[in-house]
Ligand SMILES: Cc1cc2nc3c(=O)[nH]c(=O)nc-3n(C[C@H](O)[C@H](O)[C@H](O)COP(=O)(O)OP(=O)(O)OC[C@H]3O[C@@H](n4cnc5c(N)ncnc54)[C@H](O)[C@@H]3O)c2cc1C
């Protein structure tokens with residue numbers, strides 16, 4: 072039987088196993104919306120802004136490992152989606168974004184609501200497709216899902232002119248979506264893996280640096296086994312938090328600009344570094360000339376372009392983290408050897424000395440003003456470390472990363488690569504939809520939350536009981552911190568005046584709101600909010616205005632040149 | 643160092659802009675770029691000349707390979723190769739100059755492909771340095787217009803940049819081949 076393009080679109084989503092479609096209607100996609108109306112298998116979530124749709128789909132994808140799916144109209148619908156597409160691109164998140172397009176014969180005529188969505192999104196997608204014939208629609212959709220979810224994942228855009236969604240053809244779900252020009256390598260080269268094992272066995276001061284690729288590749292248990300076999304310290308990037316259990320004694324915390332003293336010092340002094348699914352980002356490496364000066368480096372990554380990009384490594388294994396680490400562990404076990412035990416003991420002794428600096432210490436005794444760290448520590452304690460935590464961008468993000476100890480992957484959802492303010496709330500929507508029984512907390516700041524505040528309305532429509540933890544310091548805290556350190560406290564446009572009353576704002580959207588300004592009320596307020604299983608609670612914590620994120624490595628410094636809270640003076 | 647890279651690309655709208663966009667977005671140099679369809683109409687051949695340190699060129703190759711439209715990539719610089727560029731040049735040729743221009747063109751194995759009473763249009767192929775040399779022997783004031791094609795290249799010997807799954811007389815047992 073012949074179906075219209077719009078009907079084929081919906082059938083394809085169903086056959087791909089798509090649960091949720093995050094979208095916003097408009098002229099170019101009205102045929103599709105009509106087809107959606109006539110079915111119940113694919114659930115459409117109506118957001119309030121297309122940026123929200125992409126972030127919600129992104130939160131869904133990061134928390135489940137399944138692709139997030141978005142539908143927006145042409146023109147402004149597509150441009151509004153771009154920030155979310157770029158956010159997903161930078162963090163390698165699988166999204167499939169469908170943009171409506173004007174009728175084929177109008178393309179190029181500056182037609183109403185026409186933009187070159189393919190051109191605009193080209194630099195921030197893994198790939199994009201334009202559908203030119205309804206007979207190609209099913210195959211293109213299948214390829215889009217295939218490309219988005221395999222290899223190094225990423226967003227794929229499919230631009231569909233309106234007339235295509237009205238044309239008819241027979242529908243068959245294509246079986247084989249493979250492309251001759253796209254063959255990601257997943258198995259590592261066995262000879263190189265053996266060399267990596269050999270090098271690891273010679274280590275006296277080994278260090279494991281694991282990133283988001285371990286989470287994307289579902290390789291946490293392989294990583295855990297490997298690290299435990301080696302008995303080596305393990306650090307995670309901001310994107311990798313949860314890949315290795317934060318409460319494991321072998322974990323030394325996050326590394327990088329706001330990482331722990333012990334993680335960064337161990338990077339600086341290690342003699343063999345194993346990097347897995349991490350891309351040597353500048354926030355992690357600091358000054359490249361001072362990066363791991365004593366280490367021989369092994370790098371496992373599925374994307375050849377991540378290898379030797381910023382840092383020259385000695386042994387490069389191209390492949391999937393899970394498969395490669397499995398082989399690596401097999402090679403280590405087969406060797407019948409172990410790491411030098413006395414050397415390892417001395418290395419841990421050194422690390423324990425660094426741990427003794429207690430780099431995340433803060434003024435806990437303060438009974439006057441709420442310390443943001445205290446809120447997050449309490450949240451961690453009350454949720455027993457088991458909540459999904461989404462975050463926006465700024466100081467609150469760093470404190471959440473430092474103080475909420477993630478023991479499992481896909482629980483920490485934040486924008487690391489693009490650093491997109493406005494990400495947290497819509498991302499929480501996607502996470503909560505995917506995990507209706509779990510606690511989802513959105514840690515945010517009074518500046519970030521206002522960038523996608525309209526999604527409070529979406530939360531109401533779908534009864535999403537998200538807990539918003541607003542660390543309200545009346546500043547763009549991260550900006551203020553840099554201005555304090557590097558611009559002699561000239562706080563140029565980083566103070567937020569005319570803030571809304573967040574409690575009333577939440578209430579006007581139909582949610583509960585609570586303002587908390589004393590440290591001794593923090594726990595009770597969090598308990599109260601977490602206890603409300605069926606409604607969104609907006610907790611507005613009035614926090615210390617001048618608190619800074621420590622430790623900190625200033626731009627251009629090395630890992631051993633950290634500033635701790637106790638040395639206050641900086642740069 | 644200068645690198646000449648041969649790429650087989652899906653012959654699709656947008657494929658060329660993906661390559662060009664990659665170079666501008668990542669700040670890579672691009673000296674010349676030529677594209678045309680191949681004997682297989684679903685593929686185009688692109689030849690690209692770029693330059694940079696070995697690290698940068700390594701990234702360029704990897705980033706190009708990462709583009710979903712790129713079917714195959716070979717850096718011709720790594721082996722013996724033949725490079726060609728075509729030049730079309732229109733030169734002022736009047737009176738006594740006509741013979742001299744004709745002689746120069748012959749020396750360089752050029753062909754005069756269009757003639758008016760005041761000008762010659764000459765076609766010349768060769769590697770870049772040969773074309774440069776020819777241009778340099780013509781007085782700048784006589785040059786009316788210069789059009790160069792950009793470089794194309796091919797590996798010497800049996801090596802070829804074709805899709806991995808394509809069989810040929812060199813890798814099949816077909817006696818007729
Ligand atoms: C305000 C702010 C401060 C920040 N401070 C820090 C900081 O202090 N410390 C920090 O670490 N980050 C920090 N970041 C984040 C930083 O910008 C980067 O986003 C982050 O460091 C990158 O993490 P990653 O290296 O794990 O790479 P990701 O971006 O997670 O990339 C994943 C890597 O894994 C590879 N990969 C994907 N799938 C697989 C697979 N199946 N198998 C193998 N490999 C795979 C990919 O090719 C890629 O190379 C900060 C961000 C912001 C906004």
Ligand SMILES: Cc1ncc(C[n+]2csc(CCOP(=O)(O)OP(=O)(O)O)c2C)c(N)n1
Pocket residue numbers: 463464465466467468490491492493515516517518519520542544546547548549550
């Ligand atoms: C969309 C966007 N615009 C600007 C920035 C730059 N920026 C990074 S952090 C920050 C301030 C965030 O303030 P707030 O949300 O209050 O968090 P705080 O740092 O105070 O915890 C800004 C403006 C950004 N990351 N994203």
Ligand SMILES: [Mg+2]
Pocket residue numbers: 465516517518542543544545546547548
């Ligand atoms: Mg703030």
